[in-house]
Amino acid sequence: MPAGTGLAGDLASIVGKDHVRSDPGALAAYARDATSLFHSRPQAVVLPGSTEEVAAVLRYATARGVPVVPRGAGSNLCAGTVPLTGGIVLVLTRLNQLLEVSSEELLARAQTGVSTATLADAAAEKGLLYAPDPGSRTVSTIGGNVATCAGGLRGLKYGVTRNYVLGLEAVLPTGEVIRTGGRLWKDVAGYDLTRLLTGSEGTLAVITEATVALLPAPAETGTGVAYFDSLAAASRAVAAVIASGIVPATLEFLDRKCIDAVEEFAGLGLRGDAGALLLFGDDGSAANVAGNLAGIGDVCHENGALEVTLAESVARADALLAARRCSLPALSRLGSLTILEDATVPRHRMAEMVDRIDAIADRYDLRIATFGHAGDGNLHPTCVLDPDDGEGADRAHKAFAEIFAAAIRLDGTITGEHGVGAAKLPYLADRLGDDQVALLRRIKKAFDPAGILNPGKLGS
Amino acid sequence: MTDHDSVDHSSPCGSSGAGCAGGAPGPAPAAGTPGLGIFDKELLDRCISCGFCLPSCPTYALTGEETSSPRGRITLMRALETGDLAPDDPTLTEESSFCLGCRACETVCPAGVEYGQLLEQWRDHQWGGRDRPWIARVLMMLVSRPGLLRLQGLVRRHARGPGGKAGPRDATPAPSHPPKAPEQPVSLMLGCVERGLYPQVSRAVRRLCPEVDVPASQGCCGALHAHNGDSATGEKLARTLGGQLPGTILTTAGGCAAHLAHHLGRDRVRELSEYLDEREHRPAGQVTVDGRRARAALQDSCHLRNGLGVTRPPRELIAEVADYVELPGAGQCCGAAGTYALLRPADSRKVLDPKLTEVETADVDYVVALNPGCLRQLEQGLRRVRSRARAIHLAEFLALAAEPEPGRPDSGPGAADPREP
Numbered sequence: 001m002p003a004g005t006g007l008a009g010d011l012a013s014i015v016g017k018d019h020v021r022s023d024p025g026a027l028a029a030y031a032r033d034a035t036s037l038f039h040s041r042p043q044a045v046v047l048p049g050s051t052e053e054v055a056a057v058l059r060y061a062t063a064r065g066v067p068v069v070p071r072g073a074g075s076n077l078c079a080g081t082v083p084l085t086g087g088i089v090l091v092l093t094r095l096n097q098l099l100e101v102s103s104e105e106l107l108a109r110a111q112t113g114v115s116t117a118t119l120a121d122a123a124a125e126k127g128l129l130y131a132p133d134p135g136s137r138t139v140s141t142i143g144g145n146v147a148t149c150a151g152g153l154r155g156l157k158y159g160v161t162r163n164y165v166l167g168l169e170a171v172l173p174t175g176e177v178i179r180t181g182g183r184l185w186k187d188v189a190g191y192d193l194t195r196l197l198t199g200s201e202g203t204l205a206v207i208t209e210a211t212v213a214l215l216p217a218p219a220e221t222g223t224g225v226a227y228f229d230s231l232a233a234a235s236r237a238v239a240a241v242i243a244s245g246i247v248p249a250t251l252e253f254l255d256r257k258c259i260d261a262v263e264e265f266a267g268l269g270l271r272g273d274a275g276a277l278l279l280f281g282d283d284g285s286a287a288n289v290a291g292n293l294a295g296i297g298d299v300c301h302e303n304g305a306l307e308v309t310l311a312e313s314v315a316r317a318d319a320l321l322a323a324r325r326c327s328l329p330a331l332s333r334l335g336s337l338t339i340l341e342d343a344t345v346p347r348h349r350m351a352e353m354v355d356r357i358d359a360i361a362d363r364y365d366l367r368i369a370t371f372g373h374a375g376d377g378n379l380h381p382t383c384v385l386d387p388d389d390g391e392g393a394d395r396a397h398k399a400f401a402e403i404f405a406a407a408i409r410l411d412g413t414i415t416g417e418h419g420v421g422a423a424k425l426p427y428l429a430d431r432l433g434d435d436q437v438a439l440l441r442r443i444k445k446a447f448d449p450a451g452i453l454n455p456g457k458l459g460s
Numbered sequence: 461m462t463d464h465d466s467v468d469h470s471s472p473c474g475s476s477g478a479g480c481a482g483g484a485p486g487p488a489p490a491a492g493t494p495g496l497g498i499f500d501k502e503l504l505d506r507c508i509s510c511g512f513c514l515p516s517c518p519t520y521a522l523t524g525e526e527t528s529s530p531r532g533r534i535t536l537m538r539a540l541e542t543g544d545l546a547p548d549d550p551t552l553t554e555e556s557s558f559c560l561g562c563r564a565c566e567t568v569c570p571a572g573v574e575y576g577q578l579l580e581q582w583r584d585h586q587w588g589g590r591d592r593p594w595i596a597r598v599l600m601m602l603v604s605r606p607g608l609l610r611l612q613g614l615v616r617r618h619a620r621g622p623g624g625k626a627g628p629r630d631a632t633p634a635p636s637h638p639p640k641a642p643e644q645p646v647s648l649m650l651g652c653v654e655r656g657l658y659p660q661v662s663r664a665v666r667r668l669c670p671e672v673d674v675p676a677s678q679g680c681c682g683a684l685h686a687h688n689g690d691s692a693t694g695e696k697l698a699r700t701l702g703g704q705l706p707g708t709i710l711t712t713a714g715g716c717a718a719h720l721a722h723h724l725g726r727d728r729v730r731e732l733s734e735y736l737d738e739r740e741h742r743p744a745g746q747v748t749v750d751g752r753r754a755r756a757a758l759q760d761s762c763h764l765r766n767g768l769g770v771t772r773p774p775r776e777l778i779a780e781v782a783d784y785v786e787l788p789g790a791g792q793c794c795g796a797a798g799t800y801a802l803l804r805p806a807d808s809r810k811v812l813d814p815k816l817t818e819v820e821t822a823d824v825d826y827v828v829a830l831n832p833g834c835l836r837q838l839e840q841g842l843r844r845v846r847s848r849a850r851a852i853h854l855a856e857f858l859a860l861a862a863e864p865e866p867g868r869p870d871s872g873p874g875a876a877d878p879r880e881p
Binding site: 021023024025026028029030031032033034036045047073074075091093094096113115117136138139326328329332333336338387 | 505506507508509510511512514515524525526527532535536539544545546549550551552555568570571572
């Protein structure tokens, strides 16, 4: 598309006209990400091919006061890459070189646009594990994962993205290129800017390269499933499992509404009389996996499990995992407007939180089903609506405001892994308090004096 | 953009003053805005914009741009439907044409979006009437007129005639495991493109499956029309052909199979490999090159794989008669994509090129295709890079195993030494 003159023309002089879009179609396509209900068109879309081009675009934008919204694959669920005040969407998919995977140093270095799965697969080829596994790993970019501190199914045992970021190359809004951290596990020289940028949601700097830690890949994985009368019973079993000294790699749950939706959609033969389904798994040496799965099964039985089944084969394990994986699509077929949130509470308060979610859903006459990560208390209450039900969407927003407030009262948070973005900014002060919000703004100002980087999000 | 996007997006910010940007630009039509009716609303609403389709899309792989991804194209369709983009917007025109229509996105879509149907509706709008590319117009006219189809009479008779060139060869060989007799009549569909370009494919089927009938009067299945902006004629031709071919329709083209199955019902239609598989046909003989067993790869037919979910049978059939080699990109579009290779030859080649490299790396003797378009695309591509591998249709490949080509010491590709440049 020809870039034309004005903003697009200026950008074309930096990156070449083939890498600038300002046609209405492109602006419509980049007006949204994976978040429902948020969209706003930019004035231009630019796809730089190097760190230097990123720096030149940012220098230009700071000089002109034009907003810049960095974007990887656009798979985030917090409207983090929606250009709320227009300006430039800075798409980083051309920076897609995997620079190295080192067995000796147990690390990988990748440009920001490399997909999470590409990095993880390259590590796996060398017998290594990149542990963070966000649900969108085949789509999402490593830069986007760092910017949102993406989580995933292995959080309890392996942690999240921040636990694996060793170093970053990033471009400040004023155009300076900085390299934080590096290839070291120990390095306390200066403020930990690597951690500060991790989860900064594109509001402080544009991440152009990441160095991440790898682990030796576990030899075996195993999976099982347990049914309980209620989520409270499942929750007690989870606490008992961890108290018994086992930290499973996978501990996922579905509530009754999810089980029903999944069963109706996929016909996996799930029990219809259970109040909660707990999917558990572990990895490691064959003996460890077998021992831990048996141990988890025993603890579940002791805590009132209706039934415990261990998968005897990889195929059976995949079938069990399918129940968890197809939760969202199964729910989305009940109504194609899905609002998926990720309120998170301490593990032992999970059942209480789900009860509150159910009560709030009833009060607002909404269909909200909950699944999530039982190991780390990360819940995914999902509201399913008819896309034409505008009034229903309003009720859903009121219900989620109450859900976030309930999570905070239970010592939890408004978002465990999706990010704040535009979607949860209104609730951020409730979580952090005014003093911290003010500090966030001062930090943002120090990085971005002109306030051009992803305005209307964190630090704004 | 979409109806469900049309809810005022600032509402989540309403309850707090925590700095949520207020006046976001961008049109947001009121909830319940009636669309233009270009698309089936249910189909369009199904997409939840999660983006899981992005890595599956060959054109997104080429550009890395949202507009050439399935999610981005659905956003474009929604903008067209709501009037946010003008009906003649050049990006709409370009992207509806740039899409291969391979439907790989459907197989990874967690929400079950029927992208292929949406693309047909989109092209009905974009390519209706005079806006259709002239090559597509000529082809559609040729295949939809029985009179013009009859111009291919010679080759058609060739395709219909007794399998093989010489009489005695038709009687042999008896399959080593006689297939089960079909319960209902099976009619071989000749295919409008295939009967002209590759009549030997139908002849091979006749040799492999002597039980099938080949009705004399049969038209085009209409897939060509459906994929080129005239889905109404596409459906009409499919129904007409359904009336002309009694019983199960056996086809050697994955694209035709998916189109016919959509309009006539899945039960009426069998692609060759699934037909042989269901009837427990064990192919006889083997394909050899220089006295050794041949190495053969497969190019999936996109609509057979992504539309009908048929992937196992062709692989197993090839493995019976040759050493099967799975190409890393066997399931990805080869760039033929119906008329695409004619309409957008440069893009078509860009999609094909990585596959040609894979073929060379795999060092195979044959690449087996399940669709005449793919066969033509692979033939041309392999010739262009001077590959020693030969493209061949599954039917021919199995027939070759049962009986090596006459006049050759064995059934290797090329006339004499296939390794000669």
